[in-house]
Amino acid sequence: MLMVLSLLQGGFMRFDKFLQPEDLKTALEILKNDSNSVILGGTTFLRISDKKYSTGIDLSNLGFNFIKETKDYIEIGAYTSLRTIETNSTINKYFGNLITKSLENLIGIQFRNSATIGGAIFGRLGFTEINTALLVLDCELEFEENGIVSFSDFISNWSIKRDILKKIIIKKQKGKGSYKMMRNSSADFAILSVAVSNYNGIKIAVGTRPTIAKLSVKAAQFINSDNNKIDEAANMIADEIKFGKDLRAESKYRKMIAPILVKRALQEVL
């Protein structure tokens, strides 16, 4: 898993200076003025990158470790650990098992106690299953400089590269969500992940393919036009979404199992 990645890459992240700015304004100035600086999240994946930075910016003491419920939204601070989110009763009250299921098999509890939601999102990492789940929710991100940006816009392009993610905002909605995945062993990265929701029309997301999660357009439009055509919509996914290969699975294998996972998820939601 991570060990293999690290050995392939040949080393660990290093940085010359460790800074803990007292506020976000200062942190953003450092980030903007020093192109070789980096915001430190849970340092789980960042650590195994073979890069040397000039400055590591730590914001873990600035109060971004929280889960708040407002009248219409759930807000999650960027420094909240994946394990905290996984076990939070408020989140599970509104989104069923969607978010929990996307987190609970990532390596082990110790890893998820360190890894942060901000790091998982900002890195646009292909293997982070939480991104698959968030795509089918009404989800926005709040940045220090760019303000509020839709989650799907953020992960589908790389226009925001040097900013500070403050929190994740998820709209509370009535409906159902379903998360399905396949992995070679229980604590490995997933070969493929699928999330489906019907919070505001039916949304289908496919992730860990092995690249970043993507929303379906064609299959989603099709199933929204006729909720009875689950088989047809599921089969459309194989041609609509691009699948790649890595050491866990070939693209052909991913292409074959995607319709099966989508079908199961649609059956749970519809």
Place this chain on the structure above:
Amino acid sequence: MKLKLNINNKFYNTNIDGDEYLLDILRKIGFKSVKKGCDTGTCGVCSVLIKGKPTLSCQFLAARAQNVKIITVEGLGKKADKIVDLIVSEGADQCGYCGPSLVLTTYAMKKELKNPTVEKINHYLAGNLCRCSGYEGQLRGIKKYMGVK
């Protein structure tokens, strides 16, 4: 940079580089129960309790450990003995490399799980790899500790 660490309720002053990880600092200070295994967040043998939660010390920047309560297996004292005795009584302790982290994580699990089951125990311990026991003997001892049949 200078760092003051609270390890097992005792304070230690040390000097670190900003990009050093807690695992290496703990071992330099002398806490050799904290093992260096994969060093990439996969095997779990470097686990310590940080604010009571099992955490991989190989992934935790030492600079973030200032004013944070760290517990290693040495800090559990007799609480660890009970878990160790139950695992050993099942013939499950072989090379012992994963033992300290398994004991720490089991201790945290007992505090965290309200209604433990075999399935919940297996899930909780999924991040603790053991390359020689095959897990069954360990699980028998841990089930006894957790009060699960």
